[in-house]
Amino acid sequence: MLALTNTSMGRRSVACLRLLVGLAAAAGVLQVGGQRAPSIAGFLTIDCGLPEQSSYVDPITKIPVVSDAGFVDAGSNHNTSAEYMKPAPELGRGYHNVRSFPDTERSCYTLPSLVPGSKYLLRALFRYGNYDGLQKLPAFDLYLGVNLWRTVNISEAERAVMAEVTAVIPDDSVQVCLVNTGSGTPFISSLALRPLENTLYPQVNATQGLNLIDRFSMGGTSYYPIKYVYYTDGCIY
Numbered sequence: 001m002l003a004l005t006n007t008s009m010g011r012r013s014v015a016c017l018r019l020l021v022g023l024a025a026a027a028g029v030l031q032v033g034g035q036r037a038p039s040i041a042g043f044l045t046i047d048c049g050l051p052e053q054s055s056y057v058d059p060i061t062k063i064p065v066v067s068d069a070g071f072v073d074a075g076s077n078h079n080t081s082a083e084y085m086k087p088a089p090e091l092g093r094g095y096h097n098v099r100s101f102p103d104t105e106r107s108c109y110t111l112p113s114l115v116p117g118s119k120y121l122l123r124a125l126f127r128y129g130n131y132d133g134l135q136k137l138p139a140f141d142l143y144l145g146v147n148l149w150r151t152v153n154i155s156e157a158e159r160a161v162m163a164e165v166t167a168v169i170p171d172d173s174v175q176v177c178l179v180n181t182g183s184g185t186p187f188i189s190s191l192a193l194r195p196l197e198n199t200l201y202p203q204v205n206a207t208q209g210l211n212l213i214d215r216f217s218m219g220g221t222s223y224y225p226i227k228y229v230y231y232t233d234g235c236i237y
């Protein structure tokens, strides 16, 4: 069901990720402690709309961030408009620019170099920031391969929407696709992929993924490294 992925498949042939309810704080907290930085081996963090060949290291997490130019063929780059722009770190650099897809119905990122059959967390962030100057908040669909991940419905220009899914990826690459559903132009701010230990999230297997509803930091005092480790999800889809 999560098998990849024929980008020309229509919406009707799509199989949704299976529904699953998880109890947020009850189970499976991964100790992160706050002292030890997580390994970043296999991390891929993409700043969508960053000029080609640009990259930087996130000043707080020290995680390298790259441009999306090598992962997607369609779309165009835009900066957040001046009224929604703030310098980093007040506004994370990932929100300073977006890639938008005005001309394609289905626009896909291909994330390479995966270990087939392994568990991954994928996170996509969307902050509109009036990048097109039109003040038109879009809604569109997000797919993991051929599976509907969720609808992204932007309700405020200022506020970021976060989509996050944990899934077994069968192949050595995976596509994340934005699909225009007639409610405005799809865009994306950033996209991240994190390998997970296969023992984490036993509910996640080859036929079902977990879709994040919310994330809670239990007892931590800082956002980091919690933000980048996988942890206490309440999951439903």
Ligand SMILES: *[C@@H]1O[C@H](CO)[C@@H](O)[C@H](O)[C@H]1NC(C)=O
Residues within 6 Å of the ligand: 077, 078, 079
């Ligand atoms: C976006 O902002 C950067 C940094 O201020 C600037 O160099 C670049 O030309 C801008 N790009 C567009 C498309 O306006």
Ligand SMILES: *[C@@H]1O[C@H](CO)[C@@H](O)[C@H](O)[C@H]1NC(C)=O
Residues within 6 Å of the ligand: 139, 140, 151, 153, 154, 155, 183
């Ligand atoms: C997006 O949210 C708005 C406000 O809640 C709602 O009116 C609209 O129907 C939603 N669009 C989609 C495509 O879900």
Ligand SMILES: *[C@@H]1O[C@H](CO)[C@@H](O)[C@H](O)[C@H]1NC(C)=O
Residues within 6 Å of the ligand: 203, 204, 205, 206, 207, 208
């Ligand atoms: C995945 O888990 C679900 C629920 O536990 C189960 O019904 C399904 O058969 C499992 N799939 C595989 C491939 O193990």
